[in-house]
Amino acid sequence: MIRKARTLVLLAAATFACSPSPNAAFARKVEQAASWAAAAEFADSMRTAGRVPQGYIEDLFEHGAEDVAELEKQVSADEHMPASVRSRASTLCARLAAAFRTSTEAKAANVGELRTTGAELRRLAVAVRSGAADEAAGAVR
Amino acid sequence: MKKLANIALGILTSVGGYLEVGSMGTALQAGAAYRYQLLWAIVAGTICVAFLVEMTGRLAAVSHHTLVDAMRKHFGFTFQIWPLTAQIVVDLFVLASEIGGASLALELATGVSIRVWVIPVAVLVWLVLWLGSFGAIERGVAVLGLVTLCFVLAALWLHPDWRDVARHVVPRRPDRDPAQYAYLAVGILGATISPYLVSFYSSGAVEEKWSLKDLMPNRIVAGVGMGFGSTVSAAILIVAALVLAPRGILAGSYEQAAAILTVPLGRWGFWLFCASLFIGCVGAAFELALDVSYITAQTFGWNWSENQKPAAGPRFSLVYTAAILVATVPSLLGIDPLKLTMFSMALTVVMLPLITAPLLVLMNDKRLLKRYANGWITNVAVVVIILLSFTLAVLAIPVQIMGA
Numbered sequence: 067m068i069r070k071a072r073t074l075v076l077l078a079a080a081t082f083a084c085s086p087s088p089n090a091a092f093a094r095k096v097e098q099a100a101s102w103a104a105a106a107e108f109a110d111s112m113r114t115a116g117r118v119p120q121g122y123i124e125d126l127f128e129h130g131a132e133d134v135a136e137l138e139k140q141v142s143a144d145e146h147m148p149a150s151v152r153s154r155a156s157t158l159c160a161r162l163a164a165a166f167r168t169s170t171e172a173k174a175a176n177v178g179e180l181r182t183t184g185a186e187l188r189r190l191a192v193a194v195r196s197g198a199a200d201e202a203a204g205a206v207r
Numbered sequence: 208m209k210k211l212a213n214i215a216l217g218i219l220t221s222v223g224g225y226l227e228v229g230s231m232g233t234a235l236q237a238g239a240a241y242r243y244q245l246l247w248a249i250v251a252g253t254i255c256v257a258f259l260v261e262m263t264g265r266l267a268a269v270s271h272h273t274l275v276d277a278m279r280k281h282f283g284f285t286f287q288i289w290p291l292t293a294q295i296v297v298d299l300f301v302l303a304s305e306i307g308g309a310s311l312a313l314e315l316a317t318g319v320s321i322r323v324w325v326i327p328v329a330v331l332v333w334l335v336l337w338l339g340s341f342g343a344i345e346r347g348v349a350v351l352g353l354v355t356l357c358f359v360l361a362a363l364w365l366h367p368d369w370r371d372v373a374r375h376v377v378p379r380r381p382d383r384d385p386a387q388y389a390y391l392a393v394g395i396l397g398a399t400i401s402p403y404l405v406s407f408y409s410s411g412a413v414e415e416k417w418s419l420k421d422l423m424p425n426r427i428v429a430g431v432g433m434g435f436g437s438t439v440s441a442a443i444l445i446v447a448a449l450v451l452a453p454r455g456i457l458a459g460s461y462e463q464a465a466a467i468l469t470v471p472l473g474r475w476g477f478w479l480f481c482a483s484l485f486i487g488c489v490g491a492a493f494e495l496a497l498d499v500s501y502i503t504a505q506t507f508g509w510n511w512s513e514n515q516k517p518a519a520g521p522r523f524s525l526v527y528t529a530a531i532l533v534a535t536v537p538s539l540l541g542i543d544p545l546k547l548t549m550f551s552m553a554l555t556v557v558m559l560p561l562i563t564a565p566l567l568v569l570m571n572d573k574r575l576l577k578r579y580a581n582g583w584i585t586n587v588a589v590v591v592i593i594l595l596s597f598t599l600a601v602l603a604i605p606v607q608i609m610g611a
Contacts, residue, residue: 090384097457104455105463117469118477121318126462133460188455195383 088146089194092155095144096191099137099159102130103184106166110175124170131166134159151194158187214424218432225436226355226443227491228308229301229398229555231484232548234440235467237391238447239458241382243367243375246444248392250376252399253437255592258585259405259563261429262570267412268421269579274409275505277575278565284506290565291506293558298403298499300551302534305492306332307544308461312485315465316478325538332492333531337524341414341513344497348490355439355487357468357479362442364471365449372445389603390553396596397552399437402562403498410501414512422579446471460545496527496534556600559593 109126112118138159142152165179237245263274270277279287310324335344381388417425450470451458458464461484468476497513503526504511510520517524537547567589570581 090386094384094387097455098459100455101457101459101463105466108454108456109466112466112469112477115469117474118466119318122315122462122465122477125314125318126465129460129462184455 088144089197092141092144092147092151093191093194095137095141096155096158096187096194099134099155099162100184100187100191102134102166103162103180103187106130106169106175107177107180107184110177110180113174120173123175124173127166127170127175131163131170134163134166138163147194151190155187155190158183158190162187214427218428218435225433226352226358226439226483226487227398228304228484228488228544228548229394229401229552230440231443231487232308232461232545233391233394233398233552234443235447235451235458235461235464236545236549237395238444239451239456239464240391241388242448242452243372243445244379244381245388245391245395246372246375246441247378248395249399249437249440249444251592251595252396253433255396255589255596256400256404257429257433258589259400259566260408260433261426262566262581262585262589263405263409264412264417264425264429265422265579266570266576267409268417268419268425269576271413271418273413273501273505274406274566274569275502276413277569279506279508281569281572281575282565286565287506290562291502293561294402294406294502295499297551297555297558297562298495298502299530299534300547300554301401301403302492302495302499302530303537304544304548304551305488305495306531306534307538307542307547308488309485309492310538311461311544312481312488315461315484316481321544322539322541325535328489328492329531329535332489332496333528335493336496336513336527337517339513341411341497344493344513345411348486348493351486352490354479355483357472357476357483358439358442358446361468361471361476362445362449365446367445367449386603389599390549393556393596393600393603394549394552395440396592396599397555397559399440400559400592400596401555402559403495405562405566406502407494407498410498410505410511414514460543492531492534496530499530500524500526553600553604556596557604560597563589563593 106126109118109123113120113123138156141147141155141159144152147155161179162183165176165183169175169180234249237248266272266274266277272280275287275291278290306325306328307321309328310321313319313324313328314321339347412421412425446467447458447464450467451464456463465480466477468480470476472479500513500523501511503509504520504523509522511523512520515523538544567581567586569575571586573580
């Protein structure tokens with residue numbers, strides 16, 4: 067009985083030690099949004115070089131818009147983060163989702179907007195991971 | 208000469224049939240997020256699966272029993288129901304991921320929604336099983352599966368720093384986010400140590416009437432075949448580390464990763480990615496659907512063989528038909544194939560001890576295997592890797608759920 071309890075305590079302690087800080091979990095969502103921007107930019111450069119078909123690009127934009135819109139909801143609802151950081155992440159995700167939608171309509175990537183928003187998301191993620199959450203929101207404005 | 212041809216065929220089957228949605232998805236994500244840091248998980252998983260496959264082949268060659276058959280005879284029906292249930296649950300989730308992966312490959316290639324492709328893919332898998340024989344399916348998958356070697360070609364083409372690659376064959380502390388790192392390690396281990404591979408291999412050995420003279424080819428095929436097969440997974444991880452990671456692409460979905468081969472292989476790269484995903488997934492779907500039938504029929508003592516006509520084993524055919532039908536549901540509901548894959552792989556690792564512990568007991572039974580029972584190296588290697596995987600899963604899955 068004591069041995070079982072000890073094992074459970076050890077497992078719980080190890081799980082706690084491994085558990086992501088709220089910052090890491092939040093930063094991961096922001097990085098996922100930035101990843102969509104990077105993937106779209108990369109795929110569009112390959113389309114320009116004639117290496118991927120147009121259908122794939124449109125599919126990528128469509129899924130990117132859906133996924134980033136979902137991420138926007140998640141970052142807005144993350145109550146572990148200061149409101150300013152949530153608001154900044156949410157605004158950037160909304161901008162990215164809009165860029166995907168306009169890219170879908172134009173059937174070509176809005177490269178400038180994807181690149182800028184992606185870079186800002188990455189900077190925000192780095193700042194959040196480093197623990198400078200409030201400064202993070204200000205730094206990328 | 209015939210023995211050599213059999214060994215070559217066995218290795219070819221292992222290489223061609225190795226890649227599937229789990230190994231591809233987990234290697235892509237691991238390489239994109241952690242570069243080479245998770246290479247050790249592929250190596251550990253491969254060592255473990257090579258031992259497990261060799262053991263079940265040895266069991267079949269010596270006792271002429273499949274793994275499930277031997278377990279039922281040794282532990283009784285009441286016990287056997289538990290590993291059976293665990294494996295059917297795992298098989299169904301992985302089968303659903305494979306059908307989703309194959310349908311997604313068609314979406315990437317055509318631009319037509321995945322939901323349109325789910326039923327045609329399921330019908331294709333069912334038709335091939337209904338009409339084909341074990342040997343034809345196994346060899347067909349192996350030959351078509353060689354297309355996945357394009358990842359090895361791409362990895363060589365990209366000239367990675369091999370010293371840096373080799374450094375990560377042993378585990379190291381991750382440079383960031385240990386929770387995500389552990390979860391990806393669990394995914395890779397689950398994809399590599401697939402329980403279905405083990406029971407499928409065992410059933411195949413009995414279908415092909417292995418005897419003592421097949422022991423050496425079995426050992427070579429298990430070691431070399433699995434080793435070569437896992438180089439495809441390692442190559443995907445390397446390509447992802449060199450193409451996706453520097454661009455900040457995390458491969459959170461297959462759409463993000465589909466252009467990965469266009470850097471080293473040009474316009475062929477995109478189509479080779481789609482073909483690899485489709486063939487790998489369909490090949491694994493054949494094996495998984497058959498495995499559900501094999502383990503169910505062997506547990507209940509029904510007539511079983513993929514070489515017999517469906518009318519000769521109606522219950523056997525009915526089980527894989529039902530399994531395929533059930534496995535279409537997640538993709539039809541719109542669940543993302545990569546997320547489903549990661550969940551299935553984690554579930555696989557959690558269930559591993561329940562499936563592999565009885566095998567270890569059997570393999571140490573000298574009444575059953577006589578002088579061919581396990582040695583201590585095999586026992587220690589398998590126990591250590593399974594326990595490591597299980598502990599990682601128990602730690603990483605709740606953390607991942609909390610993080611999500």
